[in-house]
Amino acid sequence: MTALKRLPGVLGTLVVISLLTFAVFYLLPADPAQLSCGRPCTPDRLAQASAFMGYDKPWFQQYLDFLGGIVTGRHFGAGRAAVDCAAPCFGWSFRLNAPVTRLLLDRAPVTFSIAGGAALLWLVIGVGAGVLAAVRRGTAIDRSAMLLSTVGVSAPSYLVGLLGILLFGFTLDMVPVGGYIPLAESPVDWAWHLILPWTVLALLNAAVYARLTRGQMIEVLGEDYIRTARAKGLRERRVIGRHGLRNVLIPVVTVFGLDLGTLLGGAVITERVFSMQGLGALLIDAVGTVDLPVIVGVTLFSALLVIVANVLVDLVYSVLDPRVGKETTSR
Amino acid sequence: MRRTRGFTAVALSAMLLMAGCGANAADDSDDAGGAGKGGKLTVLSASTDINFDPAKSQNLAITTLGLVLRRLTTWDIQPGKTAQVVPDLATDTGTASDDGKTWTFTLKDGLKYADGTAITTADIKYGVERSFAAELSGGLGYHKGLLIGGDTYQGPYTGGDLASIETPDDKTIVFKLKAAYGDWPWIASMPAFTPVPKAKDDPKAYSQNPVASGPYQVSSYQQGTAVTLTRNPNWDAATDSVRTGGPDEVVFQLGQDATVAAQRLIADSGDDRDAFGAGFVPPAQLAQIEQNASAKQRLVTSDAGALSYLALNTRRGALKDVKVRQAIQYAVDKSAYQVATGGAAGGDLATTLITPGIPGRAEYDLYPAGESGDVAKAKQLLAEAGQTALSLTLLSENDQQSLAEAQAIQQGLQRAGITVTIKPADETTVTDTLTGDKPDFDIAVSSWQPDFPSANGNIQPLFATSEIGGGGYNISRYSNAEVDRLIEQALATTDPAAAQALWAQADKRILQDAPVVPLKYNKNSFLHGSNVQNFFVAAFPAYPNYLKVTLKNR
Numbered sequence: 001m002t003a004l005k006r007l008p009g010v011l012g013t014l015v016v017i018s019l020l021t022f023a024v025f026y027l028l029p030a031d032p033a034q035l036s037c038g039r040p041c042t043p044d045r046l047a048q049a050s051a052f053m054g055y056d057k058p059w060f061q062q063y064l065d066f067l068g069g070i071v072t073g074r075h076f077g078a079g080r081a082a083v084d085c086a087a088p089c090f091g092w093s094f095r096l097n098a099p100v101t102r103l104l105l106d107r108a109p110v111t112f113s114i115a116g117g118a119a120l121l122w123l124v125i126g127v128g129a130g131v132l133a134a135v136r137r138g139t140a141i142d143r144s145a146m147l148l149s150t151v152g153v154s155a156p157s158y159l160v161g162l163l164g165i166l167l168f169g170f171t172l173d174m175v176p177v178g179g180y181i182p183l184a185e186s187p188v189d190w191a192w193h194l195i196l197p198w199t200v201l202a203l204l205n206a207a208v209y210a211r212l213t214r215g216q217m218i219e220v221l222g223e224d225y226i227r228t229a230r231a232k233g234l235r236e237r238r239v240i241g242r243h244g245l246r247n248v249l250i251p252v253v254t255v256f257g258l259d260l261g262t263l264l265g266g267a268v269i270t271e272r273v274f275s276m277q278g279l280g281a282l283l284i285d286a287v288g289t290v291d292l293p294v295i296v297g298v299t300l301f302s303a304l305l306v307i308v309a310n311v312l313v314d315l316v317y318s319v320l321d322p323r324v325g326k327e328t329t330s331r
Numbered sequence: 332m333r334r335t336r337g338f339t340a341v342a343l344s345a346m347l348l349m350a351g352c353g354a355n356a357a358d359d360s361d362d363a364g365g366a367g368k369g370g371k372l373t374v375l376s377a378s379t380d381i382n383f384d385p386a387k388s389q390n391l392a393i394t395t396l397g398l399v400l401r402r403l404t405t406w407d408i409q410p411g412k413t414a415q416v417v418p419d420l421a422t423d424t425g426t427a428s429d430d431g432k433t434w435t436f437t438l439k440d441g442l443k444y445a446d447g448t449a450i451t452t453a454d455i456k457y458g459v460e461r462s463f464a465a466e467l468s469g470g471l472g473y474h475k476g477l478l479i480g481g482d483t484y485q486g487p488y489t490g491g492d493l494a495s496i497e498t499p500d501d502k503t504i505v506f507k508l509k510a511a512y513g514d515w516p517w518i519a520s521m522p523a524f525t526p527v528p529k530a531k532d533d534p535k536a537y538s539q540n541p542v543a544s545g546p547y548q549v550s551s552y553q554q555g556t557a558v559t560l561t562r563n564p565n566w567d568a569a570t571d572s573v574r575t576g577g578p579d580e581v582v583f584q585l586g587q588d589a590t591v592a593a594q595r596l597i598a599d600s601g602d603d604r605d606a607f608g609a610g611f612v613p614p615a616q617l618a619q620i621e622q623n624a625s626a627k628q629r630l631v632t633s634d635a636g637a638l639s640y641l642a643l644n645t646r647r648g649a650l651k652d653v654k655v656r657q658a659i660q661y662a663v664d665k666s667a668y669q670v671a672t673g674g675a676a677g678g679d680l681a682t683t684l685i686t687p688g689i690p691g692r693a694e695y696d697l698y699p700a701g702e703s704g705d706v707a708k709a710k711q712l713l714a715e716a717g718q719t720a721l722s723l724t725l726l727s728e729n730d731q732q733s734l735a736e737a738q739a740i741q742q743g744l745q746r747a748g749i750t751v752t753i754k755p756a757d758e759t760t761v762t763d764t765l766t767g768d769k770p771d772f773d774i775a776v777s778s779w780q781p782d783f784p785s786a787n788g789n790i791q792p793l794f795a796t797s798e799i800g801g802g803g804y805n806i807s808r809y810s811n812a813e814v815d816r817l818i819e820q821a822l823a824t825t826d827p828a829a830a831q832a833l834w835a836q837a838d839k840r841i842l843q844d845a846p847v848v849p850l851k852y853n854k855n856s857f858l859h860g861s862n863v864q865n866f867f868v869a870a871f872p873a874y875p876n877y878l879k880v881t882l883k884n885r
Binding site for chain 1: 379380382387389461464465466467468469470471472473475476482485486488489532534535538539554555556584585586587588590591594595598600758759760763767782792798801802803
């Protein structure tokens with residue numbers, strides 16, 4: 001129900017984002033047809049290439065064509081070389097000679113694999129380390145966890161990724177240095193190739209979660225209801241796990257939703273370093289080659305993921321904090 | 332021809348990178364002279380896509396496309412020799428008649444596609460025709476403006492056939508040109524002169540699955556990840572003088588980070604011993620290789636090739652005055668520029684427009700000023716021109732490497748009292764400003780490697796009046812009727828030696844007007860695994876010759 005109610009808002013946001021992407025793109029001085037014109041490029045040939053790709057129309061007309069294509073599909077050129085982009089058509093990449101919809105579907109599993117595994121890992125490590133540090137506050141465990149997390153927060157992923165490849169890939173020759181194996185092809189190889197990117201991303205992100213969890217946990221452990229729980233004679237494990245952690249998780253889940261949503265839209269640097277062709281790599285290539293349909297497609301898809309992640313976070317709230325759900329239904 | 336960039340950005344410029352670079356002595360010792368047959372060769376590439384459609388490809392004749400597709404003529408690239416145009420599918424490099432306006436080619440006997448059907452001249456005609464279709468634009472189209480009727484022809488899908496290409500029989504093809512053109516044998520080596528059987532032409536899928544005529548065929552194409560080539564059973568080595576077809580299989584690993592790819596090749600373990608990198612070795616890894624004896628042996632650096640130059644916008648303010656432009660020739664510190672691009676390993680200082688490795692090149696220096704320039708001479712010329720406080724805008728790409736190069740130019744000119752303001756912009760904006768119709772800049776650093784190894788490719792695209800604006804690469808906006816006449820004359824000359832003399836004359840005549848400052852002939856470095864042999868890079872093109880690479884038998 002909650003998700004359905006938010007649908008108009010979600011669609012509205014996506015329309016605004018796509019409109020902005022189009023507008024910004026057309027403010028740039030670059031001509032996408034120029035890059036597809038070949039060498040030498042005469043004005044006549046440029047005009048023909050531009051007309052074929054539909055770049056000769058005013059930008060708002062192109063935008064309307066784009067929206068229409070989602071519903072009815074699109075058609076470029078004539079005769080045997082004509083291009084058909086079936087609905088839902090999110091544009092056609094003339095550079096890659098493929099519909100954007102298919103490109104997104106092809107690349108998404110790569111990014112989802114990287115992001116999903118890494119997120120699971122950093123959530124477990126981050127929250128675990130945070131709880132431990134809070135419970136053992138002031139001890140050596142606390143201090144070393146926080147020191148490590150400072151390093152993690154500050155280190156750039158490009159550097160850590162390359163160092164990881166150098167150490168574990170080349171020097172120790174323990175793990176593969178890159179490339180993506182589809183899950184369906186071989187689950188073992190899939191995981192084996194992803195271990196290094198998962199670990200790198202998880203270590204960097206876990207740092208934030210460890211700090212957040214620790215801070216929240218210390219605060220929660222000072223609350224009255226924790227004292228009450230302890231006074232009732234509950235075991236410490238239950239006090240922390242059931243009464244403490246549940247409240248700590250609310251802000252953690254909020255941040256996690258945003259982080260995961262962003263990462264699912266493309267782990268740009270990680271994909272680059274580990275030679276994995278996910279959504280991030282697709283976007284970077286598209287920006288470099290002024291491939292507008294792909295830029296709009298990936299931007300929209302990423303935005304959708306962030307929005308969906310936020311909706312999911314709201315749903316999880318109602319599980320973690322029953323008051324949220326009740327308020328919604330009672331109105 | 333194309334505008335090339337230094338080390339860094341090339342990694343992104345897609346299929347252009349699939350070519351390879353320069354010859355190196357270190358390699359010769361273990362080369363067994365092409366004996367190695369078999370094995371799986373791996374090519375590590377930064378690009379995420381290979382476009383095998385000959386109409387859309389800008390590939391060099393000696394790289395990826397050349398492994399799968401043959402052309403009417405092709406390039407013979409050997410270490411230490413200048414590039415030659417040689418017959419590929421044809422029996423010779425073409426016979427000119429009608430004063431160089433008609434060119435006739437005959438096909439060799441017994442040529443077959445991978446599926447066993449015969450290659451005919453009708454397929455070559457069709458291949459050229461489809462390159463005119465707007466749907467398939469993006470390739471090298473020098474022939475489009477030369478063939479009669481080419482200016483208006485729309486391709487075979489909507490425009491019928493092109494009458495200026497005749498195929499009197501299955502073995503003969505005749506091209507009729509608007510004007511005499513001596514370099515037509517080179518034009519016939521462009522990707523569009525690949526045979527495409529009409530019945531098998533699916534324009535939407537051809538870029539991933541072309542009908543093979545070379546030693547290999549595409550057996551799998553995973554977009555963005557990998558492309559695998561396996562042997563074409565119907566390729567006959569006896570008909571092919573430039574391809575050795577060594578490895579049984581060639582695998583392109585796409586989207587490889589340049590740094591990681593270089594590290595893999597330095598480490599040289601497992602399958603990477605059978606691999607080479609398609610992109611330039613990044614400067615940081617070049618330094619690392621210096622300290623590593625094993626890797627150093629496997630580093631191949633080209634002879635000095637593509638030209639880096641400083642373009643002076645001859646239609647702007649004080650730069651309209653030839654004296655001012657000549658002053659800049661003396662004021663530039665070429666040595667500082669060379670340091671900014673990686674020192675002597677990155678290339679040699681340049682004084683001419685036609686680059687080393689191109690037949691007919693003549694060495695000369697119109698503005699002798701030593702490696703660091705002649706500041707006094709520059710000041711004197713500026714004073715004669717009445718310029719006491721010259722101020723110029725330098726348009727530069729905004730990556731670190733380009734900015735370092737721009738600063739080297741800025742500091743050099745500063746010594747002569749010329750104030751240079753660097754205006755950084757992204758790559759696409761810079762290209763559009765330099766080649767478009769709103770040239771809002773005074774000076775810019777650019778580089779150029781011809782698309783085919785004729786002096787024509789060094790001169791015409793950069794200095795003919797017809798190449799100003801509209802996407803053309805005459806970024807200096809240089810226009811001189813005398814030079815245009817020389818270019819026309821050289822283009823129409825079918826005797827190579829006579830044409831070369833005319834190009835050399837044009838080279839010198841242009842620099843008298845000083846529209847550009849030649850800075851450096853670039854060198855490119857590539858790395859290969861220990862099992863790879865016959866890997867060399869000539870001066871032109873400064874990329875490895877994929878067609879000759881073999882693997883040691885293990």
